[in-house]
Amino acid sequence: MAQLTEDQLRWSQTTEELGNVIKSLDAEFSDTVDLLDENPKAIWIKSSGTLKVDTVGGTTIEIEGINNDTKIDWIRIKRIYSSTSGSAVSGVFGIY
Numbered sequence: 001m002a003q004l005t006e007d008q009l010r011w012s013q014t015t016e017e018l019g020n021v022i023k024s025l026d027a028e029f030s031d032t033v034d035l036l037d038e039n040p041k042a043i044w045i046k047s048s049g050t051l052k053v054d055t056v057g058g059t060t061i062e063i064e065g066i067n068n069d070t071k072i073d074w075i076r077i078k079r080i081y082s083s084t085s086g087s088a089v090s091g092v093f094g095i096y
Contacts, residue, residue: 021096029082029092037096042073046091052081 025043028035039056045066052062056076063072064086073095080092 023094023096025080025092025094026090029080029088031081031083034079035077035094037094038078039076040094040096042071042095043077044093044095045070045072045089046093047089049089050084050086051089051092052084053077054079054081 022044023037023040025035025040034054045051046069048066048068048070050062050064051066051072052060053075054060054077056078061075062084066072066089082088
């Protein structure tokens with residue numbers, strides 16, 4: 001498993017109750033294909049922007065104005081879209 005950066009380590013230590021595996025999801029952004037490992041317990045977004053996702057329940061949601069270093073644990077995600085109406089977020093990590 002890849003070594004965690006200092007930011008990832010700091011963040012993971014504050015969210016131990018969520019899970020113990022942090023996985024980069026940037027390479028899995030797609031308008032047609034679900035995440036390889038669906039339903040992370042939370043996602044951590046390093047760089048601000050717009051996030052468009054499909055939930056496990058089948059709803060498509062687009063969230064604008066997400067700030068740097070934001071944790072989202074209130075929706076369960078099965079797809080992160082590569083296209084959004086605004087500048088897409090980057091540095092997205094799944095917490096499993």
